[in-house]
Amino acid sequence: MALTSSVITGKIQWSQIKTNPGFAPTKQGPDYIASSIAPPINTINEIYAENRVLAASASHTYDLTTMINFFGEAISFTKARALHLAVQGGQIELSPGVSDPLTWFFGGTSPSITLPDGSFITVGGGSNATVSGTAKNLTITNTGATSATYQITIIGGV
Numbered sequence: 001m002a003l004t005s006s007v008i009t010g011k012i013q014w015s016q017i018k019t020n021p022g023f024a025p026t027k028q029g030p031d032y033i034a035s036s037i038a039p040p041i042n043t044i045n046e047i048y049a050e051n052r053v054l055a056a057s058a059s060h061t062y063d064l065t066t067m068i069n070f071f072g073e074a075i076s077f078t079k080a081r082a083l084h085l086a087v088q089g090g091q092i093e094l095s096p097g098v099s100d101p102l103t104w105f106f107g108g109t110s111p112s113i114t115l116p117d118g119s120f121i122t123v124g125g126g127s128n129a130t131v132s133g134t135a136k137n138l139t140i141t142n143t144g145a146t147s148a149t150y151q152i153t154i155i156g157g158v
Contacts (some may be wrong), residue, residue, distance in 0.1 A: 002045040002126055008082040008124035009036040037082075037124050039155065044081045044128070049153040052140075054092070056148075059141040061097050064131045064154065077136075077156040079128035080104060085140075086120035090148025094121075097137020104129040104138075114143060115150075131156065 041075030048067040054060060080102070085094055094137040095112035096103050103109055103122050113121060142148040 003047055003155075005038075005041060005042050006047070006062045007036055007038045007043065008155065009034060009120065010122050010124065013031045019086045025111055035124075039081050039085050039125060043157045044079070044155060046075045046077065046158050047153065048075065049075075049151070051146075051149070051151050054090070054140065054142040054148045056142055056145050056152075059139055060140075061096075061137050061139045062152070062154070063100075063137055064102060064156065065133070065136045067154075075158055077131045077154070078158055079140050080131055080154060080156040081128055082122070082124035082153075084120065084122045084151075084153040085115065087117055088149040088151070088153045090142055090146055090149055090150075091116045091144040092148050093141045093143050095139050095141070097139045100134050102129065102131060102138055128157065 011032055011034035013030060013032035020026055046069060048069060052060060061148045064080060067075045067077065069075050085148045091114065093112050093114045096106055098111050115121060
């Protein structure tokens, strides 16, 4: 079943106040910086999402060509457009897979991103990353001493 809509948004919002003795406080905000993309659903038409718990030092590799969507249907991404990863406990590392790595936004096969408890990252591109038989794997590794819990969402096309 294909997506009927999707919007990928990244936003940081703030407000701040400076006290000025003898004068009114100086206020700035609320203000924000936000970017969003609404990929065309005729080509970016599938979503994969899950909650997962990894034991200490364990890892899980996501093969984007063999995923299962929320409807229990097999999906094989040929392109990836956005990824959201949120850590609810523990510490994890996101990297291209060891075999058939999807280097996507990493710029190579060895860079990685470490996310401690309570952190998240959203990556959305103006263009698609190509997923193929030799560029298809992303790996999540628990780099902590206890179990790690995270949510991952990938939006792409088949």
